[in-house]
Amino acid sequence: MSDLTIRPTAKFIMIRAIFSVLVFLAVEIAWYTQWRGNDKFQFVPIIAPLVLISPALRALRRQFTKTTISGDRLRYETGAFAKSTRTLQLSKLQDVRVDQSVTQRMFGVGNLSIETSGETSRLTLDDVDNPQAMADEILNRSQQHGTPA
Numbered sequence: 001m002s003d004l005t006i007r008p009t010a011k012f013i014m015i016r017a018i019f020s021v022l023v024f025l026a027v028e029i030a031w032y033t034q035w036r037g038n039d040k041f042q043f044v045p046i047i048a049p050l051v052l053i054s055p056a057l058r059a060l061r062r063q064f065t066k067t068t069i070s071g072d073r074l075r076y077e078t079g080a081f082a083k084s085t086r087t088l089q090l091s092k093l094q095d096v097r098v099d100q101s102v103t104q105r106m107f108g109v110g111n112l113s114i115e116t117s118g119e120t121s122r123l124t125l126d127d128v129d130n131p132q133a134m135a136d137e138i139l140n141r142s143q144q145h146g147t148p149a
Contacts, residue, residue: 009127027044069138074087074088074123096114110127111125
């Protein structure tokens, strides 16, 4: 069976990016048409691009967050420079839960909570596309490796 890679969705990042660009353009147009001659607003063209930082940081965080199911292991990796990796055995999987807010349901996105036996028993994957299908696939793979889940 091939490896399964799960990443957070890019839908919300795109929405934030579009909103930020619209705010940026509105502020720049307002400065150019209304505030350009006013000394109080001379800083606006320099500060306006700051609204684009939040979507850029979220896109970078998404790029460096990945869950991979390979063989009998689930590996959750996060981080760009300092990397954190958590590896779970599918044979210890006890439960997979899907949680969706109203907004997440509108976009077909949800949070997967994976519970295993052991000390650190819960792993939550935020904003996963098609979460119920992913939960079913994780459960199917765990059952193939002898888990009673």
